[in-house]
Amino acid sequence: MQRSVLSKVKPFIEETIVQLYCTTFPQRLTIADLGCSTGTNSLFIISELLKAISEVCQKLGRRSPPEFQLFLNDLPENDFNTVFKSTPNFYEKFRSDNGQEFGPIFVGGVPGSFYNRLFPTETLNFVHSSFGLHWLSQIPQGIENNKGNVYMARTSPSNVYQAYAEQFNRDFSVFSSLRSKEMMIGGCMVISIIGRRCSDPPSKDYCCHLEVFSKTLRDMVSEGLIEEVKLDSFNLPYYAPSIEEVQTIIESEGSFDLDWIKTFDNDWDTSEDYVNREFVHDKIKSGKFFAKTMRAVIEPIFVSHFGDSAIEDLFCRYAKDVGEILAKERPMITILVFGMTKN
Numbered sequence: 001m002q003r004s005v006l007s008k009v010k011p012f013i014e015e016t017i018v019q020l021y022c023t024t025f026p027q028r029l030t031i032a033d034l035g036c037s038t039g040t041n042s043l044f045i046i047s048e049l050l051k052a053i054s055e056v057c058q059k060l061g062r063r064s065p066p067e068f069q070l071f072l073n074d075l076p077e078n079d080f081n082t083v084f085k086s087t088p089n090f091y092e093k094f095r096s097d098n099g100q101e102f103g104p105i106f107v108g109g110v111p112g113s114f115y116n117r118l119f120p121t122e123t124l125n126f127v128h129s130s131f132g133l134h135w136l137s138q139i140p141q142g143i144e145n146n147k148g149n150v151y152m153a154r155t156s157p158s159n160v161y162q163a164y165a166e167q168f169n170r171d172f173s174v175f176s177s178l179r180s181k182e183m184m185i186g187g188c189m190v191i192s193i194i195g196r197r198c199s200d201p202p203s204k205d206y207c208c209h210l211e212v213f214s215k216t217l218r219d220m221v222s223e224g225l226i227e228e229v230k231l232d233s234f235n236l237p238y239y240a241p242s243i244e245e246v247q248t249i250i251e252s253e254g255s256f257d258l259d260w261i262k263t264f265d266n267d268w269d270t271s272e273d274y275v276n277r278e279f280v281h282d283k284i285k286s287g288k289f290f291a292k293t294m295r296a297v298i299e300p301i302f303v304s305h306f307g308d309s310a311i312e313d314l315f316c317r318y319a320k321d322v323g324e325i326l327a328k329e330r331p332m333i334t335i336l337v338f339g340m341t342k343n
């Protein structure tokens with residue numbers, strides 16, 4: 001799912017960094033990827049960014065390409081070792097794609113939350129973050145009445161919507177203010193997050209995949225497989241904002257100018273070929289695909305609250321419930337991508 005989004009977003013990220021480079025042709029470009037995770041995506045976008053700079057250097061006949069300092073950030077629990085073990089291949093591919101004379105590159109890991117300071121003052125030229133910032137710094141407070149739901153849903157009381165929106169507002173403002181200290185003036189940031197198309201929360205596109213997840217859990221409660229009090233006290237620290245919310249927060253925080261913002265709709269099952277169809281052919285396969293994507297993200301949070309005894313059953317049931325929906329309709333996940341410049 002993330003790779004499919006990154007591929008769509010790539011041209012906009014490349015254009016932003018090439019413009020940034022061509023404005024002052026700095027000797028060194030310092031780039032940070034926040035929420036890099038571990039696995040094949042961790043260095044994917046970084047290598048595409050470097051390729052874009054290499055191409056522009058060749059086109060302009062620049063004899064001295066910049067040095068690159070690349071920082072990979074994620075929470076301290078992230079498996080940085082696996083990322084670091086992939087760096088020899090990354091360096092090798094980089095040289096074969098871009099030539100021996102391009103670079104050098106220096107990769108470093110930065111463990112910590114992006115809701116705290118991560119870098120010294122005015123060190124970064126470019127910041128990228130994808131699929132990380134819809135995760136909040138904490139579960140919003142005062143939403144004990146959101147019973148039977150893991151996120152705000154059409155049946156949630158209105159204070160739940162407000163608490164989620166306020167938490168996102170606080171978190172994204174803090175994030176912007178911290179990054180503005182760490183970035184040089186004129187530095188750029190490109191962020192991709194799950195968002196929503198409409199500003200009205202209780203509409204259909206709101207967060208159907210999590211409503212389905214809540215329904216799967218409620219079914220398990222009714223069969224006595226999960227305790228009701230456990231479900232009632234479980235909420236995800238997650239928020240999918242609208243374009244208007246993002247614009248308003250950037251404007252009122254004030255450290256960055258919003259240069260552009262785009263939305264993409266992504267199928268739940270990115271492995272399916274949907275040409276000329278409105279729903280999937282193989283609901284079992286597609287249900288499993290999406291449940292796996294969700295499990296990769298939600299499992300640690302779920303296990304820390306419920307324990308691990310129900311986890312296999314939960315995601316088998318979730319795959320089935322998702323499959324039933326995909327057999328009838330073609331729901332989308334909306335992605336917001338936006339570029340900002342430090343003013």
Ligand SMILES: C[S@@+](CC[C@H](N)C(=O)[O-])C[C@H]1O[C@@H](n2cnc3c(N)ncnc32)[C@H](O)[C@@H]1O
Nearest residue numbers: 002035036037041074075113114130131132135
């Ligand atoms: C779904 S993964 C996205 C990985 C990769 N950026 C991509 O697009 O494929 C989200 C990552 O954000 C990280 N993350 C979530 N909250 C974070 C925080 N407060 N600070 C740093 N990383 C965070 C998670 O640990 C996870 O690795």
